[in-house]
Amino acid sequence: MSLWEYANPRKFMALSGKLLPWTAVGAALLCCVGLIWGFFFTPDDFRMGSTVKIIYIHVPSAMMAINVWVMMLVTSLIWLIRRHHVSALAAKAAAPIGMVMTLVALATGAIWGNPMWGTYWAWDPRLTSFLILFLFYLGYMALWEAVEDKDTAADLTSVMCLVGSVFALLSRYATRFWNQGLHQGTSVPVATGERTVDDVFFIPLAISMVGFAVLFVALVLLRTRTEVRARRLAVLNARERMSA
Secondary structure, three states: OOHHHHHOHHHHHHHHHHHHHHHHHHHHHHHHHHHHHHHHOOOOEOOOEHHHHHHHHHHHHHHHHHHHHHHHHHHHHHHHHHOOHHHHHHHHHHHHHHHHHHHHHHHHHHHHHHHHHOOOOOOOHHHHHHHHHHHHHHHHHHHHHHOOOHHHHHHHHHHHHHHHHHHHHHHHHHHHHOOOOOOOOOOOOOOOOOOOOOHHHHHHHHHHHHHHHHHHHHHHHHHHHHHHHHHHHHHHHHHHHHHO
């Protein structure tokens, strides 16, 4: 069975309908376990005190802010190359989720930054690239709404997604590109497998990160299903107007 079969809206709706309840329940359980464990059953850090516990929201949301855009990039490329409507609709469905994740990462970073740095905001390379990424999310969503022809909108937003991917990359690797900056390096580098977080903090953090990822899957399935239904309804309305 080919993966491309699920680019067919009917097959996608059938599969996503089966997956959605499981991902929703899994996301709820993982997020509850990770956040409750992290906020209520971990000690304060010897340097940062109780403010360290914001990592259970900040790190997963920042991770998803970047990875959602990467998912949008992949689905946008599929649309440009193979013209599968489900992929374009999935990218459109993911954008508001990524925008909220980016906003949460910026807000929690500011809350943590004030007691640590003495300011809510600094023009740090990673913070600045995250802010630009947030603006790209807003621009992407606005472009979908501004263009009446949906295929044209999918083309334009896909190109915009390619451009915005530069800032997604900068957000991920900013502390490696520039030595200066207030923002610390990645606590859990995937490439090396090394981490600077003790197990007492890392285990609930890892659960929260997985929970946020599963939550995204559930939300994007739900929103993509809504987009497919909206597209079907628009086609039916257009046919009725033509036959009237």
